[in-house]
Amino acid sequence: MTSDTATTLTVGALSAGPGTKVRGSVRAELGTLTTDVPVALINGSRPGPRVVITAGVHGGEFTGIDALHRLAGRLDPEQVRGQVLLCLVANPPAVYNGRLGTSPLDGININRVFPGDPEGSPTERLAAWLFENIIEGADAFVDLHAGRIDEFLRNFVGYRLTGDQELDAKTATMASVVGHEDVILGLNPDGGNSHAAAARLGIPAILVETGQLGERDPQAAERVVAALLRVIDFLNGDDVESRPVTEWVWAAFLASEAIGLWYPEFVPGTDVTEGQVIGRVVDPADGREHEVLAPATGRVFYGMRGLTVLPGTDLAAIAAPR
Template sequence: MLNRVFLLLSTLLLSAFQLTAAPKPFVFNGQSVPAGRKLATLLHITDGRDSTVVPVTVFHGRRPGPVLGIIAGVHGYEYPPIMAAQQLSKEIDPEQLRGTVLLVHVANVPSFLGRRIQVNPQDNKNLNRVFPGKPDGTITERLAYRLGNDVIGRCTHVIDVHAGDALDDLRPYAGYYNYFDTPELSEKGCHMASVLGFPYVIQFGNEPSLKDQASVYCSREAIKRGIPAIDIECGRFGLPEPEHIAQIKQALQRLLGHLQMTESQPAVSIPPALITQRTTVNSTHTGFFFPLVKAGEFIYKGRQLGYITDLFGNHSADVLAPVNGVVLYMMATPPISKGESLFSIGHLPKAAQP
């Protein structure tokens, strides 16, 4: 009888020890990161002619938990996410962390250093249009391939952080993908996006399946791999405005709390409005664009949103709202070409309509 009691107690103690024991070292980029430590490292990418690096900080927690990938700077002119990532890297304490954070400070360093909007100046390709990339492609395609395999593929959750660049006025929001054949993945993404504290959550996809499509986008590469992923869009005109940097950082801290990787962050007091449908307004002419509204404004069908002139300044067309909704983002600089996007309008649920 005593032997059985002793055996039972030994088993319980062993189980408790295993639950509290520090996790094994996390191996990243050929380097071992012990539990409770962090590592700043560079991923090196080259195509034989051009080369670049990706600065990543690995925070390996003292206790086991999720592996969260935070990716900033896929577009190098979108500064608020990059600045927020830099600040957050000084505040995450791996001694207090559950799980592991892979923090990509700037995914597209050539775009960042070259002050280029959307594209990598080395091959003029948009990193957020070439996933999953290619191991033997151009420098941007190889960059996407490394991000997909060395970062995204190592994660249990992913967040890709963006902002409006030099052309765009933008209303901050979060987003997630919804595909009908992966409802659990969509639900996890919805919960992740809803805790960030943004007034709107945009539902992307809304299609039967992603199986027969290329991933194309960074966060959708995670979805393609069966990993819950969300997006942030916060910031305008590429400006590193402190309020947007702080808003992004707080959202990332809320996500860490939601995943129980850190102590819980304050709950969102007002649930976000879910936007499941958007309408894009494209330019019908080439010339100068003059907006009459700003991002975040509520608009009604038929309202004049702006007008276009030709290169001589002669009036070409008025731009009218085709639907009721809220302006999520918009072109806010004068040059415009036929077919370019002017506005993205979110269709608001009745409860969120003014």
């Protein structure tokens, strides 16, 4: 589907006619409460695809939100081809209240429940609202994430293979245009990530992870802005330089088995071997150490930097070369 720029770009009560830009917030009903989702609608004066970009799906991940705020200010509808729909804070309860990956409303990680449930919990309803109002009408979709306040992260792009070769090839090029060195593939489009649910609808969809530890980093935000402008140009058929990338697949997600103090022995980008000690969880009551072993050989792309952990706390995510 290619959007017709003669049509108005509408989200809820907000709409932008051809050649105009509108910023505002749109109210999502979450059952017994509501949340106001800030969006920017840039409806170009020339034809082209509808590109949808979300940030603030998780709390404590600031780079993408900052980048979309900058991009919303800069995109000129007179210059834009097609339509650009920016959702600056997709999950306001998690972003403003908890600043965590899970929502304080119901403890749910929204990026595990797409396409959502309009009759479900507040977060499941928000996912359904975002999917129906923001994501579903996209010709291409980018979801921006970062390492959270207590999370190490090495920049990467993620996407899912669908088995549709034309779609997968387009998504692969979109991923390489971002400019991050590493691309992590999911071998099927299953699961509750927004980019997976979008891929199941045939939408080229990528996850872009940039920055870590909740850092306020204007340079990282500007790199994301430049990456998004390249992606938009590529989607409009321009000859955009696609960088060589290294492809990976997820090999292991390691969670803590113990409560206590976490002393990692890696940084993002460290290569580890299965069985290697990659950190220790220390019981503050008696000082005893529990060794934490790498469950797979590969490279750590993100992990916990915070000192205190519980059973089930994510400690490290490891990917292996494809």
